[in-house]
Amino acid sequence: MENPKTSDDWPVLAETILMRGAKFLARVSALMLFVMLIHVCFDVASRLLKLPFVGTNETVAAYYMVAVVFLPLPYVALYRQNVTVDLFTDKLAGRASTLTYLIADFLGLFVSVLWLWQATRVALHSTAITERWIIGSGFIQVWPGKWVLVLSVAVLVLAFARAAIKDVINLWKNQNSEEVLDESEML
Amino acid sequence: MTLALILVIVSLLFLLAIRVPIGIALFTVSFFGIAAVRGMRPALQIVAQEPFSFVSSWTLSAIPLFIFMGLLVQTTGMSSSLFHASRLWLSRLPGGLAVAANFSCAGFAAASGSSVSTAAAMGRLAIPEMLRYGYQPGLATGVVASAGTLGSLIPPSIIFILYGIFAQVSVGKLFLAGILPGLLTAGVYTVMIVVRCKLNPALAPKIEEDVTWKERFSSLGDVMPLVVVIGLVLGGIYAAIFTATEAGAFGALSVLVIALLQKRLNFQNISEALMAAVINTAKIFFIAIGAVLLTKFLAITGSGAKLADLASSLQGNRFLLLSMMVLTYLVLGMFLDPIGVLLITIPVFLPVLNAIGFDLILFGVLVVKFIEIGLLTPPVGLNVFVIKSVVGDSVSLVQIFRGVGWFLVCEAVVVALLFSFPSISLFLPNW
Numbered sequence: 001m002e003n004p005k006t007s008d009d010w011p012v013l014a015e016t017i018l019m020r021g022a023k024f025l026a027r028v029s030a031l032m033l034f035v036m037l038i039h040v041c042f043d044v045a046s047r048l049l050k051l052p053f054v055g056t057n058e059t060v061a062a063y064y065m066v067a068v069v070f071l072p073l074p075y076v077a078l079y080r081q082n083v084t085v086d087l088f089t090d091k092l093a094g095r096a097s098t099l100t101y102l103i104a105d106f107l108g109l110f111v112s113v114l115w116l117w118q119a120t121r122v123a124l125h126s127t128a129i130t131e132r133w134i135i136g137s138g139f140i141q142v143w144p145g146k147w148v149l150v151l152s153v154a155v156l157v158l159a160f161a162r163a164a165i166k167d168v169i170n171l172w173k174n175q176n177s178e179e180v181l182d183e184s185e186m187l
Numbered sequence: 188m189t190l191a192l193i194l195v196i197v198s199l200l201f202l203l204a205i206r207v208p209i210g211i212a213l214f215t216v217s218f219f220g221i222a223a224v225r226g227m228r229p230a231l232q233i234v235a236q237e238p239f240s241f242v243s244s245w246t247l248s249a250i251p252l253f254i255f256m257g258l259l260v261q262t263t264g265m266s267s268s269l270f271h272a273s274r275l276w277l278s279r280l281p282g283g284l285a286v287a288a289n290f291s292c293a294g295f296a297a298a299s300g301s302s303v304s305t306a307a308a309m310g311r312l313a314i315p316e317m318l319r320y321g322y323q324p325g326l327a328t329g330v331v332a333s334a335g336t337l338g339s340l341i342p343p344s345i346i347f348i349l350y351g352i353f354a355q356v357s358v359g360k361l362f363l364a365g366i367l368p369g370l371l372t373a374g375v376y377t378v379m380i381v382v383r384c385k386l387n388p389a390l391a392p393k394i395e396e397d398v399t400w401k402e403r404f405s406s407l408g409d410v411m412p413l414v415v416v417i418g419l420v421l422g423g424i425y426a427a428i429f430t431a432t433e434a435g436a437f438g439a440l441s442v443l444v445i446a447l448l449q450k451r452l453n454f455q456n457i458s459e460a461l462m463a464a465v466i467n468t469a470k471i472f473f474i475a476i477g478a479v480l481l482t483k484f485l486a487i488t489g490s491g492a493k494l495a496d497l498a499s500s501l502q503g504n505r506f507l508l509l510s511m512m513v514l515t516y517l518v519l520g521m522f523l524d525p526i527g528v529l530l531i532t533i534p535v536f537l538p539v540l541n542a543i544g545f546d547l548i549l550f551g552v553l554v555v556k557f558i559e560i561g562l563l564t565p566p567v568g569l570n571v572f573v574i575k576s577v578v579g580d581s582v583s584l585v586q587i588f589r590g591v592g593w594f595l596v597c598e599a600v601v602v603a604l605l606f607s608f609p610s611i612s613l614f615l616p617n618w
Contacts, residue, residue, distance in 0.1 A: 026462060026465060026466065027462070029465040029469075030458065030461035030462050030464070030465050031461075033251050033252075033255060033461055033464060033465055033468075034457075034461055036248065036251075036252070036436070037252060037255070037436045037439050037440060038440075040248075040252075040432060040433055040436035040437075041436050041437060041440045043433075044429070044433050044436070044437060057245040060245055060248050060432070061243040061244055061245050061248070062243050064248065065242055065243055065244065065247065065248050065251075066239070066242060066243055068248075068251050068465055068468055069242045069251075069468060069469055069472045070242065070469075071465075071469075072465045072466050072468070072469035073469050073473065075466065075469075076466060076469050076470055076473070081466060081470060082208035082209075082210060082211070082470060082473060083208060083209050083210070083470055083474060083524045083526070083527055084203075084206045084207070084208050084209065085203045085204065085206065085209070085523055085524075085527075086206060087566060088204045088205070088206075089204075089205060089206040100205045100206045100207075101206070103205060103207060104205075104206060104207045104208060104211065107202070107207055107211050107212075107215050108208070108211050110215070111211050111214045111215060111218075114218070114231075114234055115234055115238070118231055118234045118235035119235065119238075119239070121235060122235045122236070122239070142243075145239075145243065146239065149238070149239055
């Protein structure tokens, strides 16, 4: 990916921001995985010491898992890392190959827009009622986790939109859409 | 209902065939299926509620933790110590390096939950070594491609966790059920390798090197801590001290501590393992969310109940039903990712299995076996392609598939034993 040079390079700038944003979300997710690991280990140790924490299961479910699973989704989509079946399209080249990518992009866009709409609706409602789960004698607020999902799916929409725009251009120019992923760049 | 079900399945297969990601294909067809049968409002409601409520699960949090644990063993170089130790202990056997690769895969499988990562990690270490000593390329590559499949059978196993959630079966019991079939598979592979190499020494030239007992025992020093961790993780689950999630966290933290003490740990290998773990987790869950929607489609439209009724009417022909399921797994496994195969088929098959009263733990073990066989069979055979990417042009795809052929014969023997003696799978969970 090129770096933007002038203010006229706004498509490149937008793409750079999107790529970096997606990478940032994936890194936050990685950090959350590490924190979850430590939290669960502390919980086990505290239980063995007969001083159990309260709410580990709920915190893992409502916060860590939501961050670990949803935040990397835009990154996975941007780098075309979603699992596909390539057997029947392997030999396709040029427009036919690009067309299959384009169909996947538009379906991805459709699914993610639909998901964003519904996730936002749920998050707004959850925030309005300050949704919480009861744990022991207290409770845990779960509504912020709903916004993690909204943020992730919003960036996912942009990732599929970027892929769709690129593939429309590729189809127009009769270029192959396959992107080669550099593993070091990815990680 | 039947027409909707047929349309959904045909559309799903069509979308998969034109390279639409499995998660998106499942999501799309299930959404339209529900909308067509029950209307737009229920379909939107399911999209609004199900992804979050599925993901926010304590049990499923074991998946990223076990993925991280396996990747950490790989990035910190513990997997190479495993192969080194197996090599020193087993290289004097006929086909000793291949036997060592087989047991290294079994050992790595006990720290990793995935077949593909087991094959990739051990392939990079073991295959160049075997080729350097003049092993027949088909044997050298076939053993790692095949033994890599132990990654999903020997616990921890990502496939078992997902199966357990969908089938509502104890993940701990599934883990225990996988141990003996996994060891049996490794054992049958070993017998086949030793017999073949004894009968035809040209397959695996004898290694002339003096290894002292001191060297052998000292090689165990590097791997023993990992073996102890694996023992504690599995023992903790068995003794109900740990849940699967706690075992995953404890295992990953222990591997971190061991790597730190062995001076293998640095910021780069931790961050690489963490990033790869969350990316793999997101890929798996995207498919799983699609499968949840498919499950909802089957429930809402009553398709699951109809399938169960159909199965009940064929009660006398249990063997025919099971044969059809086996055939489905073998065919789908030829061109689909293992987790994709599992998540597409389980929502459809579960009502049938419940209707005919088949033991769901035994079926879980068999499903893993069938999916793993699919990883080795043409035209795709995912593990074979993983090995091909490791060896590059030095071994052809045809040679690898030929090498795998002998291991498929072993798989047929193992599957026959698992069907004939269910206690191989059920002994530990029922003990």
